[in-house]
Amino acid sequence: MFVLKNDQFIRRNEATIDIEDRGHQFGDGVYEVFRLYNGNIFMLSEHLDRLVYSLTELKIPYDISKKALKNQLHELINKNGVKDGGIYLQITRGVAPRSHPFPQDVHPQLIAYTIPVSRPTEAQENGVNTTLVEDLRWGRCDIKSLNLLWNIMAKQQAKEHGYFESILYRSEQHITEGSSSNFFGVKEGVVITHPANRFILNGITRIAIKQICSELHIPFKEQILTLNDLQQLDEAFLSSTTLEVVPVTSIDDIQVNGGAIGDITKQILEQFILKTKS
8 A cells, every 4th residue: 555655655564754743742733534436536626725724724834736736646546546435634744853833944744545435325324323512622623633632532422322423512502513524404494504614624525515505406504503403403414524424313312303314414415426426
């Protein structure tokens, strides 16, 4: 298996990381997960736009155009012979003696490699159960940074109690998103999700769903949902690069749509799958 490290393709067992890499010591870096369908990177431009945004917000000086990153990712796919799966990519600020301020004359470090990903068919056909967990993450969730500690703690809490995903809420009882997904509610035919501000990550699949709703003439509203609103939802679903679109059948003791998958969720999922084949 080949790995892209900076501008070189090397074998995975040769892809070492320096102990003073700031990503290792501070989580000082950003990442993206790309989905591959039939050898093509799904919504590549949107992923790269978000990567540039995250790099800019953290002031990491990495020019993806100058590095010809798009071409390198396609070469990585070809070298590994991958048709269906994913790519994990991260860029850290670089290697420097451990000190909190940004170091001078440091060179960002990139690692990218292919990963196995398959369509979560069972979850899409049967729906999933979820649980509510308070959102204690930092206040810049719009940056896709390497700092995911509360995300994994919330995911682990869900797993330990037999749930598929945690739905996060802030102290004012506002629903934000899942621990590794965006959350959507459907009420009276309207798809509702949290505004794309600093409290959530603007997921690439979230962007695709917004486009799909426009194509299907389904009203789409970016609006804060509260814990009280959950009782009134007709449908709910999650989205992410690896989940695609997954229906939610319960949120703790709240049964959504009687535990059945709603028609709007089905329409969006079907249209999304069609997009991945085009």
